[in-house]
Amino acid sequence: MNWQLRAGEAKAETEPGTPAAPAAPAGLSIGELCTRAGLSPRTVRYYEELGLLPNVRRRAGGRRVYGGDELERLRFIRRLKALGLSLAEIRELNAVHAIAGSTEALLERLGGLLGRRQAELEARIGELVGLRDEISRYRAHVAGRIDRLRRAHRRNA
Secondary structure (H helix, E strand, O other): OOOOOOOOOOOOOOOOOOOOOOOOOOOHHEEEEEEEEOOOHHHHHHHHHHOOOOOOOOOOOOOOEEEEEHHHHHHHHHHHHHHOOHHHHHHHHHHHHHHHHHHHHHHHHHHHHHHHHHHHHHHHHHHHHHHHHHHHHHHHHHHHHHHHHHHHHHHHO
C-alpha cells in the first residue's frame, strides 16, 4: 500500500545515478522503524493507540514487528504533521483510506485540508507582517525618545 500515490499511479523513477532509497525489510523492530521514520518509540506507540498505525503484527513474545507499509505510513503522517494537519485530521484521512484506499475522495479531502491550512497560514502571515510593522514603528518611536533625551541631557550638561 502506498500512502503517497493515487491508485494506479506509478512511483516516480529516481534520477539517473541517484541511488534509490533502501526498501524497508519486513520485520523491523520499533527501534529500527523509529530510526528510519525519524520518530520516537513513544510517538509510534501513541500513533498505534490512536489507530493511525493499525494492525501492527506481533511476534510470539509480544514484540511489535513493522514492515514497509508502516514505515511509509509513519513518514506520511510526519509529513502531514509538518504541514500543520492535526492528528484528528490525519485520523480522518486514515479512516477514508481504510475504507476505499488511496482514492479520489481521499485526495480531494487531503486537498481541502491543505487548502484550509494554507489559508490559515496566509492569515497568520498577514498578522505577523502587521506585528512586524508595528514593532518597527514602536522601535522608531523609542529611538526618537532616546535621541531627544540624549540631546536634552547634553544641553543641560
